[in-house]
Amino acid sequence: EDQVTQSPEALRLQEGESSSLNCSYTVSGLRGLFWYRQDPGKGPEFLFTLYSAGEEKEKERLKATLTKKESFLHITAPKPEDSATYLCAVLPINDYKLSFGAGTTVTVRA
């Protein structure tokens, strides 16, 4: 059974304090790993897709990386507007269904 585990569940950061979120996954074969951002009361917003180990993607202060067992979302010098819940999802090779993790809620204090 495909499993996606995100850690930590919650992360409180001071503005400018860089940190990383982890997404560990167990899947028979990976077609793609997706990162989303979700603000309170809103739907998830697509950030990145990673397809193979070693791949990296960047967007503003966010950088996503992928290995064969996990993905990291690095937040560099975060600002309060980076506060959100970050969701990770995996798409197995032989399936069409995304498996989502429970998310990491990031709070950045000014």
Place this chain on the structure above:
Amino acid sequence: NAGVTQTPKFQVLKTGQSMTLQCAQDMNHNSMYWYRQDPGMGLRLIYYSASEGTTDKGEVPNGYNVSRLNKREFSLRLESAAPSQTSVYFCASSEAGSYQPQHFGDGTRLSIL
């Protein structure tokens, strides 16, 4: 750009009542999805429609039915609501191919008493 629009945004039902959640997308996407999101759990797929005229069960389909009315619209129906169906429901759409990123609406918050 509207993207994915869900109605209603909030709803309170009594056990046993029925209702339909509406979803429409204006991105000309072929694939559409219904998820539920519960505290401490990841999004779980209820039903999926790869293209107009086709629907497939997801991880948690029991108690739900869907209709892909046309390319734009995908509705979710609760025939006899139960308290266990209290949740936030999200509709999403994507271009053809499950590897394409999904675009989500802002959800319907449903409480069943």
